[in-house]
Amino acid sequence: MSARRHARPAVKVGAHIRFRGTKWQVVALSGQDIHLVGPDGSGQAVLAGHLFADPGFTVVGADAPQAAPQWGLFETAPCRGA
Numbered sequence: 001m002s003a004r005r006h007a008r009p010a011v012k013v014g015a016h017i018r019f020r021g022t023k024w025q026v027v028a029l030s031g032q033d034i035h036l037v038g039p040d041g042s043g044q045a046v047l048a049g050h051l052f053a054d055p056g057f058t059v060v061g062a063d064a065p066q067a068a069p070q071w072g073l074f075e076t077a078p079c080r081g082a
Contacts, residue, residue: 009059011051016060019051023060 011017011034015026019036024044028035033045051057 009061011048011059017051018056018058018060019046019054021056 009015011026011029013026013029017024017026017036022038024036024038026034027037027043032048034048034051036044036046038044
């Protein structure tokens, strides 16, 4: 099975993320808990909501998402006559 091109970045085991100004590696996922290991080998479990709410949170190496058009997919809908 091949990886999809331009897939969204995902928080999965093995991914590197930036959280609270530090680069971490995701080592386990358990329900809402995301288990991280820091550069110094220290570990931490974080609730997913806290992780995603951090203003500096990013998946390292992921492309920045492109902005959606103002009307989103509505602009791509075909026009229908009355």
